Amino acid sequence: MDGLGDIQGTGKNKHSLMHNLYKTGIARLHQDITIVGAGLTAASRRVVVQALPECHILASELDSWQVVRFCTLVGPSILIVDEESLLQLKCEQVPAAEYLSTVQVLLLCRKCNEASYKSALLAGCSGALALDSPSENLRKAVKTIGEGDLWYPRSVLSALARRSILSRSILRKKLTARETEILRLVGMNQKNQAIADQLFISRDTVRWHLRTLYSKIGVNNRLEAHQYALKHYGDFYEAESSREDSPSEPVLL
Template sequence: MINVLIADDQPLIRSAVKALIDLEADMHVIAEAASGEEALALCQQHHPDLVLMDIRMPHGDGIWATREIVNDQTCAATKVLILTTFEEEEYIFEALRAGASGFLGKGTDGRQLTQSIRSVHTGDSLLSPLATRKIIERFMTAESFEKSTAEFSLRHPVLTDRETEILTLVGLGLNNHAIAERLFISPLTVKTHINRLMTKCEVHDRSQLVIEAYESGLVSPGQNPRA
């Protein structure tokens, strides 16, 4: 059973989402929060498997709450899935850096919502590679790119040649099978390398590895995956 916490300051949104989730046999809404502070407190109390998090909320927005939940040892097993609107796209990069495992638009249909919850719960990245690249390309300005590249080299240990190859291909949007074919190794070996990369880069999922690939300078906005 996937226990879900819904964090949204609009009661109607919470009720609609709860109704959709509770129709599924393998998931259940364990609690509801109307603010970032309440979401953090309820996570500490109930330890949900996943938080469906709005961004704009009073008393601690969704980005703040995501960062607090991800960094709280009592919530170590909890994943955060941002539920936002198209107009709030400018916050998505910051939310991913805060530790969110992905995002959905509030125009998402019920089937996609529940499938996305399952995907994030099993440890997969919700974001498609193309969507991730588009977001990063939009918000990584030349100035911030140069700054973050320098910061990356200071805060992370040196990667092996193979890890560098795989991080580059993850950043370009290739999935495990495509990376395995490109490097003539097994998908299981790719998965092992990716798990090690997550540990070295101190990130929680594949979406954040894509961002690390950009910040390291291994991938640049607009780069062709076939390059």
């Protein structure tokens, strides 16, 4: 096997191992992108070695920090892990998302389903592939990820995008009762001090609520908030206008 092959190291030898990787390993990695396997089960390892003989399999004794360190030393790399090694990463001191954000990661799953895709996405993996997929698919996945794209079914990414848009829309509409009051008054061209006086709160509190509701409704300034209020609370303003225009009832003495 060209490259580092099966890299071993345990106990006190781990630190010297990383030093030796730097001295002897990098010079032998001549590809633009290095493929690395870490913490793989025997089954996953067989699949990877068969499909990607150029992959460098790291010993299971190496912890997440050492794997990340190795990938950093060799430059652009794609790290292949399986569900067992991903679960182990989540149990270590270094959070899996932080670990996986350092390199591009492909997750091998025993069976790919919605749960496994979701787990891979939340962990920051660039792709997920079933362990029994043809060798050609594994090579295609590595090539796609190496080009900066994701390797997930289109339906999974579409569903993720729809949920993201929907949740953002719902979040924007979930104003508190106080934020709704302030936004309606902004739509009536009320200044901060006038709003504070009407609601019996401080002007600083009004400003704090404004910053929060700007973020929720997706506007950047008071003018945009005013336009948003007019668009969404038109019925409220019409009712207020009708109430003000109606003649006052005579007061009985």
